[in-house]
Amino acid sequence: MSASVLRILERVPRFPNSDFVFTTTGRSGVSGWGKPFARLCDSAAVHGWRLHDLRRTAASGMARHGVPPHVVEKVLNHISGTISGVAAVYNRYGYDAEKRDALEQWGTLIESIQKKSASD
CATH class of the missing domain: 1.10.10 (Arc Repressor Mutant, subunit A)
Structure with missing residues (x-):
């Protein structure tokens, strides 16, 4: 990963005692991107991608x-x-x-x- 990506990932909030960067439970990676992706698009008012x-x-x-x-x-x-x-x-x-x-x-x-x- 590039240095810029590592700097960004260092600022991502984490679950205590979890090795996962992108997780909703702290025990596994994110799955089921559909609903979170739709919420992200809605909150950013960006659609069609x-x-x-x-x-x-x-x-x-x-x-x-x-x-x-x-x-x-x-x-x-x-x-x-x-x-x-x-x-x-x-x-x-x-x-x-x-x-x-x-x-x-x-x-x-x-x-x-x-x-x-x-x-x-």
Whole structure:
């Protein structure tokens, strides 16, 4: 995870003695996203989008900032795509450093948007 994500997660309220960051019980991860997601959309007065749209936004944003498509696909954990055929069979490199750099770039961009929004 990028440094910016870790800073955000450090501020998320937690259940005492629970290892889960996103939980409603303290004993398991969140399940049944439908109702909480609908409440979030209603409270933000934003409708017509899906959680999957966040992946698309991140992929488009990273590409816009010069992250190569094969690294974006690795970040999203896509199996097929720009590295296919013989390259997919023989190229077993995980691109960990490149993924870390891409996520740091994305985190920096999100923080700059947050700061700009807060100052407006």
